[in-house]
Every structure is written in structure tokens, then in C-alpha cells.
Amino acid sequence: MFKAFLPFIVIILVMFAILFITLFSSWLNTQKPPVYFEEPGPKSKVVPPEVLRTKDGGKTWQSVLTGPASANQYRDIACPDTNTCYLIQNGPTFLASTDLGTTWLNKNAPTGFSGADTVLGTGPGQLNCPAVKTCFLIDASTFFATVDGGNSWASSIPVETDTSTFKSPDLSALDCFDASNCVVASSRGVLVTTEDGGKTWKNKWVEPSYHLTGLECPTTNFCIAVGSYSNDKTNESTGIIVTTQDGGKTWNAHKHEQTFSLDYIQCMSSNICIAKGVAGPGGTERGDLLYKSVDGGKTWKALNPLFYAIQTSSINCPAENICYITGHNWALGRYDTVGLTTNEGATWNSTYTGINRDHSRLNCVSTEICFVFVSTIQYLS
DSSP states (O other): OHHHHHHHHHHHHHHHHHHHHHHHHHHHHTSOOOGGGSOOSSOEEEEOOEEEEESSTTSOOEEEEEOOTTOOOEEEEEOSSSSOEEEEETTTEEEEESSTTSSOEEEOOOTTOOGGGOOOOSSSOSEEOSSSSOEEEEOSSOEEEESSTTSSOEEEOSSOOBTTTTBOOOEEEEEESSSSOEEEEETTTEEEEESSTTSSOEEEEEOTTEEEEEEEOSSSSOEEEEEEEEETTTTEEEEEEEEESSTTSSOEEEEETTEEEEEEEEESSSSOEEEEEEEOTTSSOOSEEEEEESSTTSSOEEOOGGGTTEEEEEEEEEETTEEEEEEEETTTTEEEEEEEESSTTSSOEEEEOSOOSOEEEEEESSSSOEEEEEOOEEEEO
């Protein structure tokens, strides 16, 4: 007799199971999701970048430009005289000032400029304005020129893309003697010159094993480029110096065995230069150091050991004997350190801007007036 009712019992049990699952699912839908499904509580806040200016040789600093909220980093600033300044920002945005940075006006940014892709080091070299209305600018592949203060731009390609690898030329540094003559360096070991403001390029020098990141032309004939040399077969890495005494027609290179690399450079004259380097096994020092040459880059000596605590991010030498640096004082945990020497780097005095975030792109108009960029930062509010 039980077997006769078995099908009905099974049907009833299945119906109960379906009812239970339906009710349980409805109950689950009324419950709050687990914590890991909740939207995060804290929101990220972006502190925009800033441009600081000193008019008293670094004793005090004032903010002259902030933002925008999109937090695109400032790339470089150049001041052809004591009133006129130009500034390039990722985005891109090109700004001009006629009152030494107190107020800024939006100009036309060059079409196609991609500052974020530039392999440029942290030393000067991306924006160069040799005259009040004339500025030159590079990104990773293109040279841009304006002769009307940023109202219009022309462009050219100093170094062609490698057709065998399709790698970008990776332009890394720029310096100009005047409104016509410039030199451009590439991190792929290329140096080229122009005599007509970038319309045509000549005197191409190539050494693919050299990674050039810094360039300085203190006179119309003398230029010095620095970087690193890498040998994949021997795993050798050392600093490299390339110089010209004839305005870029010919170049001579030699290694700096005491360093793994020389990253960027500033010169007070055709003989006296200061470069930032990373000490290598050939020297007695270690770490991130400053080096000085008094013979046009032939020999180098590490600077004052008392200043080794500064991890330098930028150098600028506005006059003979006088140089400013900015960087991170890791011993004190200060990212807003500014150092000043008035004796070619023999001794240094430190001050602080008061904004403890990464600083870069130090550029001086005179021995008293300098600008420095303060980076953006993002954190949870």
C-alpha cells in the first residue's frame, strides 16, 4: 500500500523543497550584502601640483600657480628675461606670464605634445626659450617651435623612428645657443643639431649603447651630454660623457668609471660643471651623489660628503660659483629640501620650501629668483 502512495509523497517533498528554496532566496535578497560588497567608505583626494617661487635666494617660497584639479604634473618652465616666463604642463597646457609668474595666461599648447611619454630626466632641458617670443619644446619623438609666444607652433622630427624595431627616438634633452641653434639628445644614444630653429637637422651622432639623459651648452661651441653606457654581454654599466668643442659638428665620448650613470648636468662655464650621478664600483663613494668637473668633463670629483644625504632631483646654476639643487633629504624625511652653494659646490646650505612633497624642475632666472615644481599627491580622505 505504501508503494501506491510513494509518487504522491515524492511530489509533495519536491513541492516543499521548491517552496523552501523560494522562501530562503527571498529572505537572502532582503539582507545587506557582506562587507566586501559594500562600496568603500573613504574617497581618494587629489592634492594638485604647485609652482613655487623665491625672490630672496631660497630663504622664503610662495605658491604662484596651483592645479588644476585634474592634477596633471608640470613639466618645465623657462624664463627668457626677468619678466617673461613660459610653462608646459601635461595635458597639454602651455602658460605664459609677463610678471615673473605672478599671473598666468593660457596659450595654445602644441598639437601632439605628449609630456607624459617623455623619457626626460629630472634636470632642465625639455622647454627652452632663448628669446621673449621664441620657445622650443620636445617630447619623446617631436621637436616643437613657436616664434610668437605660444600662439602657433611648428613641429619636426629630429630623430626618425627605428624602422627595424619601431621604437620611439626617445628624445631626452634640449639646449639652445640662441633662437636658431639647438642641440637635441636622445636616450637611444643620438645627438643632432639645428641651425634654423628646428626646420632641418644635421650633424647626427649615434652610439646605440649610450643612454643620454642630460645636456648642457654653456657656450656656442661647447656642449656636454651625460648618461650611461650598458653592455648586455658583460653586464657592464657606467657613466658616460660626450662633449663637442665645435657646436655639435663632432663629438668625443669617454666613460666615467666611478659611476653607474650620470643623469643630468648644469655648467657654470665651459670648464666647470656639476652632474648628478649614481656611484658605481669604480669609486670609493656609494649612492646618489653630485660630481664636479673643472676641465670640461674630462675628470670628475664627488662633492662635499656632508651633503650626501640629499637625493637630488634637480640642479640649476644661474651664475658662476652659484648653484641650487632640490631633492629629498632622506636623513630628515624632508622632500622639500633646497640646497645652495656659492663656492662651486665646496659647501652647501640647506633651506626648506615648507611643502613636504616631491620637488622637481628647479629653474632660476637670477641668483635670487627661482621656481620649483611641487608634485601632485593622491590619498584617502
